[in-house]
Amino acid sequence: MRKGWKQTAAAALAAVMAASLLGGCGQKSGTESEKVEKYTADGELVKPEKITVMTDGTVFTKRNGRDALEKRWEELTGIDLEFIQPDHSAYYDVVGQTFASGEKNWPDVILLSSTYYSGYAEEGALWDMTDTFENSDLKKSGRITGEDVIDGMRINGKLYGLPVNRGGGCITYVKKKWLDNCGLDVPTTYDEYLNMLKAFTEGDPDGNGVNGDTYALSAAGFMGEEAPYTNYLPEFYQDAYPSFTKDENGRWYDGFMEQNFKDALLRLRDAYVKGYIDKETLTNGTSDVRNKFYEDRSGVFTYWAGTWAENLRSNLAKNGLDDELIPLPLIKELGNYTERTPAVWCITNSCKYPEAVYKYFIESMMDGGDMQTLWTYGVEGVHWSTKAETVCGNTYEEGQFHGLESLDKPGTQYTKGLMDPTLSIVKWDSDPGIDSVAPAAKTSQEIFNENCKQALMVPSTTEMATYNGDLTTLKRSIVADVVVQGMSIDEAYQRFEKEHGVKWSNMIVDSLNHLAATEQ
Known part of the structure; x- marks a missing residue:
């Protein structure tokens, strides 16, 4: 936020x-x-x-x-x-x-x-x-x-x-060509995942004959500004969460204060120091990360499941690169992808x-x-059609559902409106455009849907509205201190306490648990 x-x-x-x-x-x-x-x-x-x-x-x-x-x-x-x-x-x-x-x-x-x-x-x-x-x-x-x-x-x-x-969410995509060039199978554990990152950074995954001129992955920051916060680097965070969630007894607590989150920071720092993670990650925007992926500078990218799987694939193809991407099944330690509310x-x-x-x-x-x-x-004749025609270089037969050229972004076609057909929460047997959903989009969304849990919706309290914006900003700064600047965990959390983070966190936790008690 x-x-x-x-x-x-x-x-x-x-x-x-x-x-x-x-x-x-x-x-x-x-x-x-x-x-x-x-x-x-x-x-x-x-x-x-x-x-x-x-x-x-x-x-x-x-x-x-x-x-x-x-x-x-x-x-x-x-x-x-x-x-x-x-x-x-x-x-x-x-x-x-x-x-x-x-x-x-x-x-x-x-x-x-x-x-x-x-x-x-x-x-x-x-x-x-x-x-x-x-x-x-x-x-x-x-x-x-x-x-x-x-x-x-x-x-x-x-x-x-x-x-x-x-709500949808992010899934990790890996370039199959890079795996093949390094002689690797799809990773199933964190150790195997790290071994892949090492090979992608120190070897020659892009096949240009030069070792070490790539990095494994890039991301738009180490911690998001809003829930679910960890969705761009899930394999490092695993079961750790930097904001408010509930324990097995239904009590609210701040995951940022837990040991498993501190362990996640150390995993991130280790990978960053070794060069597996793009050194510009702290300041990257999502477009920066996409461009680096399209330019073959990185081989691992955690981004939205569904439509974006096809977007990533098609943009790689436009750049003359191998376009086969593997939506990564969950590594053992991750447990699940997080679906945003x-x-x-x-x-x-x-x-x-x-x-x-x-x-x-x-x-x-x-x-x-x-x-x-x-x-x-959208509207037939404006956003989609079933006429025999060629749109943006793609030819369609009479009766074949397809998106028309975007009014706002010429050269691209519409794929959906407000609602995403791969994210429907109702059975829709007569969906006229279901066959127009790209196989890559459909596959990645199916994998995500089968392996996700919905992020917990946090109630609003006065304390949450008053302090959580500054608290989240401070947390993101602490994460950068540890991962990028190499600050020790103890020093970082001393700073967190000194700059009111512990106080704000406790006030919010108390307000959430008080609210829960009054609503019972």
Whole structure:
């Protein structure tokens, strides 16, 4: 989480609480008169005339054909749809300002990441959709395959938002050509993994006749800014986690303080000192890492499963390199890949017809029909087609589903919209584009899905909102001290205590356990 947002969020959430206390937030659905308004005389839900939706850039932007998506959605429902779509990078600043400005300015529906979701839910800004979901046609259909994903978004047993996809996560890709050139099999243990890194760094894995002019892997930093934090270097972290999680008794603790995390730092430092890890890792962005992989400077890359597997493969091919990548099965010590908590669609407590909005907007995204096609692939003739034609150099026969050329990125084709077909949490037997999913994308996502566990959603508390931004920044600095600067573990953790890290950590842990106790 970014430090700046933490300070903004605390104020914004406080404003939301004030609004709820002063304005009766969360009480809209409690009176009989309002219940009558929501249903027709026949007991059917009243269809709202208009639904306002606040979303980030994961929904097609205006440049990417959003108007066409909006028009098609309105054709399918007969409801006016209005998008509020701030710039993607400024999205949560605008979300905070919107909630703080009062209920009259809130949208009916809003897309929130897990952190913001838990905060706004606990401040009373979001509608409790638990009963509606439990009694919904979707729930009764038996089509849900991701019940665990939905359950992972419950707050004290309640649902204030619904995911429409799995969260996804990162898997480690290894260049098969490099393994072959070094005479290595796919590693299954950490020792074998290290041996591969050594060979990729000191040998001639790229086959250019020069030993030692490559490094095994690169990453965008040693510790992420937000959950799940360790996803770019999982084989080193293994069972260690640098943030808040629960023990076997359900008690919260800070994994950064545990011995297994200190052991992980030593593993990282050892590999870094030996040159197995790119020396620019601390300052790399994800695009830097991708480019080094495409330039054959590294042979191991932990990145998103699914669509990105095909992106990596195709870019290697464009650079004239061997494009066969092996999605690495879990090494013994890792145990599982970590799946990030998904974004959720929430209905605010200012919405006049929440049950209808749930049915017509959220639930319909997973209808297994026209609406799911719309949210997954976009609009026919704008984002995809089945016509016989050539797109971006690829030729398709009549009836063959394929993405059209991107309006925003000419020379590339659309592969999906808001929803990823490989991350669906419902059975979708009639998926029209399933055969268009590249084999590499499908294989990597299947391996990930079979070997992942969902990251734990951490509740919001005042202490979390106040201190965790600075605490996470300090933790990342401590990690750099140990791995890059060679500081001893003892010295690093003395600095952590001196600069208030232990104090902040304990305050957050206490607040989380106090919250858990009061909710029981």
